[in-house]
Amino acid sequence: MLSACASQPAREPLTRQLPAEPGFARPVAVPDPRAGESAILVAQRERQGRKRANAVIDQFRRWYRGVRQSYGAKE
Numbered sequence: 001m002l003s004a005c006a007s008q009p010a011r012e013p014l015t016r017q018l019p020a021e022p023g024f025a026r027p028v029a030v031p032d033p034r035a036g037e038s039a040i041l042v043a044q045r046e047r048q049g050r051k052r053a054n055a056v057i058d059q060f061r062r063w064y065r066g067v068r069q070s071y072g073a074k075e
Helices: 039-072
Strands: none
16 A cells, blocks of 8 residues: 555755845834923934834845745746
């Protein structure tokens, strides 16, 4: 019953090495509000921080799609 399995040569497991994390994949630092600082300035800084963070996320998504596609490629 298992004779067909025995006739197949043993295969090495497929291994892959993911590339190092891209340089843009790092946290976005936004300074904490200072005592007496204008709420408008704090809000502007926070908004800019969110924009930078979203740019990092978008870049990472594009990078990940490329990695994912390369895994689907036959060698």
